[in-house]
Amino acid sequence: MIASVEHRFGPYGGQYVPETLMPALAELEAAWIDANKDVEYTGRLRQLLTDYVGRSSPLYLAERLSEVVGRPVYLKREDLNHTGAHKINNALGQALLCKRMGKPRVIAETGAGQHGVATATACALLDLECVVYMGTEDMRRQKPNVERMKLLGATVSPVDAGTRTLKEATSAAIRDWVTNVATTHYILGSAAGPSPFPSIVRELQRVIGDEAREQILQKEGRLPARVIACVGGGSNAIGMFTAFTGDRTVELVGVEAAGEGLDTPRHGAPLTKNAKPGILHGAYSALMQDDDGQILEAHSISAGLDYPGVGPEHAWLRDTGRATYVAVTDAEALAAFQRLARLEGIIPALESSHALAWVLKSEGESDLDLVCLSGRGDKDLAQALEMIGGGGAAEGQA
C-alpha cells in the first residue's frame, strides 16, 4: 500500500510545469494512492504481469560470461518480458490507472521505442487511444519499433525539433498534455518528470529488484556484492535498486552513456560528470546545460540513454553516496552487445549493453554481480550491424 508520494528527493524533483497541468498532477497523485488501496487495481495488475507479461522474469546465471570476468554474474532477464523490455511493467500499471481515471486517450514519449511499444501494447489491451511522440532520428534508428507501434494501433507522431531524439519527444508529449489534459493521461516512461511520476514509475518498476532479490537469495543464499543497471532517465535502474537500498553491503552501480567520451560534449552522463543541477521536463535534477541554462544535446549510440537529464531520485542516491554512477562509451557498449551474443546466445538492447560493458571491464571487489538486462536487442540490429560494419559481427571482436 502506498500512503503518500514524495515530491522531493533531497533537493531534487518538484513540479516545474505550466499551471494548466498542476491539477492533472494532483489528480494523478490522488488516483494513484486510491488505486493502490483497491485490490481490484492491484490484483488486476498482478494478474496481467503474471499471465500477460510473463512475470516473474528469470534470474539467469551467465556461466560463460562469469568465466570471462572471473566472478559469478547473474542477469535479471527483463528482455524476456512481453514486448522485450522492462517498460511494460510501468506502461500496464499506468494504463490501468488511466482507465480508472476515466480518460480515453493516452500519450507517451519514446526514445528507443521500447516504452512506445509497451504503451501501445497496454493501450491495445485496454482499448485506449494511443499517440506516441518520437524523434525522427530515433524513428530512423529504431524502425522495427515504429512498425510495431503502428501495428498495435498507435499513432506515431514524428518530432522534428532539435536533435530529433528523446528530449524533444518528451517536450512534444508534455505540450500535447497541456492541450488535451482533460481527456488524456500522459504515460511517462522514465523515473523522471514532475512529481508524482518519479515515484509512480519507481513503484511500478520495483518488481524487478523485488523479484531479483528473492531469486538470488534462493539461488546463492546471499545478497549480491553489486547490483548494476544502465541509466538514461533511470527507470530500470531505480526498479532494480529499490529492493536493495536497505542492504548496506550491496553496492549499487548505475551506468550512463559516455557516448564518444566524457571529455567530449557528446555523451549522456549528467550524473557521472557531476553536472550542475537544473530543471528539465518538470523536475530539478542533474542536467547537461550550458552556463546560460540552455539544455545541451545529449548523445548516445543507444536511443534510450540519449537524454541530457536523469530521474531526480538518482541524483539524490548519488549525492547521499548510496549509489555510484559510471559511464561507458558507444564503442564499449557495442563490443559488449556482440560479446554477450557470442558468449551467452543473448542479444541485449544497446541500453543494457552499457551495464554489461561495465561488468566486462570492471575489476573491483565484487564476488557476485547482479545485472539488469533491461531489454533485448532485436530493435537495435540494423543500427548495430551498420556500426559494426559489413552486415555481421567482426570475428576478432567476439
Next chain:
Amino acid sequence: MSTQTQTGAERIAAAFANSGKRAALMPYLMGGFPTLEGSRAIGEAYADGGADLVELGVPFSDPLADGPVIHAAGTKALAAGATLEGVLEVGRALSERLPVVLMAYANLVYVRGFEAFAELLVEHGISGLIVPDLPLEEGPELLGVCDARGIALVPLVAPTTPDERFARIGERARGFLYTVSVTGTTGERVALDDRLGGVLARAKASTTVPVAVGFGIGTPAQAAAAADAGAAGVIVGSRLVRAAAEADDPAAEVRALVSAMADALR
C-alpha cells in the same frame, strides 16, 4: 514621467491605470529574434503602435508552454547567439519607453540563482517577471526575492485551475494576474474559448491586481472581445512573432498590427 522613483510593480500598475484603453495592450517580443538589434526595433515599433507594456521573452531550448511559432523563434534566436544579457539589454532600451515584463523559463532563473537573477532585472530596468513553469508550489522563495526589489512576479492561472488554487495564486499575484485563455500552449486560435468569461470572473474575484489575458489572442476583434469579457489587459504573442518572422519590413508590419489592436481597445 519619472521611472527612477517607481518600483517595477508600481510602473506596471500605472501602465494599466493610465492606458486610456478598455484594456492595456501588452505585446510579446521574442528577445533576440531575428537578432538582438532586430528585436529591439520590433519592440520600439510595439511602443510606436500604442503598446502599454511589453512582455519580453528570453529564448529557451525547451519551452514547454509555447506553441510552434514562439518555439521556432526562440530556436532561431539562440542559433543567432542570443543570451540572457543580450536580451536584458534590449529590455533596458525598451524600458525607457514602457514597462518591460520579462518571460523566462525556470531553468534560466535557477542557473543564475534567484538573487543574482533579480539583481540583473533591477540593473536593466525590468519591471516584472513571468516564469511559466514555476507554479505556486515552487514559487515562494523567488517571490520573496522579487518583492524585496520591487520586481513584480506575475503568476499564471489557467482554465483548469480549481477555485481554491485561484484564491491562493491571486493572493500572491504582483503586477497583474496572467490568465491563460485556453487549455493549451501559446498560439493563434480561430476563436476565443467560450469559457473565457468564466475564467476571467474567477481570476478577478481572486486578486486585487489587474487581470490580463493571453494565449490565443491574435486579432483586433479577439483583443476587443477579451476586453469585453472583462480583461484589464490583453497579451498578444504568436501573431506578432509570426509577423516578425514573415514580413519584409517586420517593424512596420508589427507597428500596424499593434496599432489596429490598440484602436480596437479604445
